[in-house]
Amino acid sequence: MTVSHHFFDGVDLQALAAQMPTPFYAYSASAIRQRIAALQDTLEGLDARICYAVKANSNTAVLQLMARHGVGADIVSAGELRRSLRAGIEASRIVFSGVGKTEAEIVEALQAGVWKFNVESRDELFLLQQVAGRLGVTAHAAVRINPDVDAGTHEKISTGKQENKFGVSIEEAREWFSLREALPDVRLNGLHAHIGSQILSLEPFRRAMQCMADFARELAAAGHRLRTIDVGGGLGVTYRTGHDRPIAVESYGAVLKEVFTDFPGTLILEPGRWLVAEAGVLLTRAIRVKAAANRTFLVVDAAMNDLLRPAMYEAWHEIVPLHGKQMREVRYDVVGPVCESSDTFGVDRLMPECEAGDLLMITNAGAYGASMSSTYNSRPLTPEVLLDRGRHAVIRRRQTFEEMIAGECMAEAWETA
Incomplete structure (x- = not known):
């Protein structure tokens, strides 16, 4: 800035x-546009989609700016869903994350036609099946795995370690993919991981991405075709000049291309802080x-x-x-x-x-x-x-x-x- x-x-x-x-508060639209363009340029050549983490700044005018530049939304509540839709972000570009989705929120999101649910527990998975079956629709879902990676960030914004409430182990995720017959109205066809926020080192990202890439290959070999891998967000920014050294977005993009070189589906990114802070x-x-x-x-x-x-x-x-x-x-x-x-x-x-x-x-x-x-x-x-x-x-x-x-x-x- x-x-x-x-x-x-x-x-x-x-x-x-x-x-x-x-x-x-005063926000620079030019600065936000520059960040969007920089990330889009970095992703050139990849089948990738940016879904802005609405929780970072949920003002509808900021969301409208995202929509006008082809950015989707990562939401964690029905309120964020409504804000995103009102701002012009299409439901087909919205992913629904969060450990505490209620039945009412799932109903609203399915009726709106959201692109994907990032599922965080077995109970949520079967609730999604129940609601989708009742509504007569198909829910597309990704399992959020917890890769047990320490992102080296503040403990209150760390989300990818075993002691954090987010996601499930790979062992449990593996079981979910074997439940196809019990989930006729849910297409479990994606992976998701988000290890934390304000991350200033590439190595935690690389480890989490590699974990997902390896698991995706295992699933493909077992006959489970994945359409999406959601790598979450977490890119850090400079709060303290001379102290914080953020990752160059080009370096982050290079790791994405290296780790997922043979993945045939769509990559999803969920930046929030990096776009607007x-x-x-x-x-x-x-x-x-x-x-x-x-x-x-x-x-x-x-x-x-x-x-x-x-x-x-x-x-x-x-x-x-x-x-x-x-x-x-x-x-x-x-x-x-x-x-x-x-x-x-x-x-x-x-x-x-x-x-x-x-x-x-x-x-x-x-x-x-x-x-x-x-x-x-x-x-x-x-x-x-x-x-x-x-x-x-x-x-x-x-x-x-x-x-x-x-x-x-x-x-x-x-x-x-």
Whole structure:
């Protein structure tokens, strides 16, 4: 992400923040398009399909951008299904993942005609058969295997080790493929694995892919033809300059081509963070500077309910003052107004001195920012703005107090169960 003279995708961030109160998210459409194009170029020559992980940033305008550039969706709920369809992503380009699909969600997804279900348990597999049989449709499914690969990422975003809740062992998956007669309405014709997020090394990807490729050959030899192999997502991005060294997308593509050189079906990729993280910033203003005995707090109007990653994962985001003044450098703990000690965006950060009213930018916040936000402390949901070559459009306005409490009511209509 490049910000020059406080411009981002051709939009003056100072001027934008003067028009609408902070905090708010701003996303660069150009940056997202560039990432899509880079991945598509890397996959040239492969039978491959990109299904964006909607959980990373589920704003319908962002999904619409994906749809316009031929990107499908990886969803984990009926809500994400509805968002994707509303944004113009065809059901035939949607894969449904997640360990806790309910019967109602499976019904809705089958009726919509989703492309594939990534199945994570035997119980789910037979529920899928039951629902598909009742509806008189055929469900296409992939078994999510857990390859027991340590992705070397934060424990809270690791998904491919035995102790994680995701997927099943190859031994169990092997049994599933022998159940063809018991699953007349399910076509189990794919493999899926996703080992984690924010992965900065190629080796875990290579091991997981090789595991799937070897299993696919075993299944083919036993007469089970696979149509798809879904390699998940997980490509990391640069949060901390000089510290994080992401994998070159070309190197990732080369491993795909090497490992799956003899696979005759379609490869599926589920990038989320890699497509949108560096395309987004969170704009916030300093409320006050609070000096304590051994540290100085810079209190800003954004909080952990707006951007949860630092509180939840101890995640690093660069924090850049946009006041444009030459100031001495001061060490700050940058904190929000929520009543939690974890409401902290950065500890002991060295940055130009700030004062109340100064605008700050929290970088690389386009993924798992707005999508994980909440109304904790009765703080309305944060606005989102899409920037595109000098233009901007509000794609989620600030929630009003009345909208925030719209689903609540006084306990007046009492009933007995």
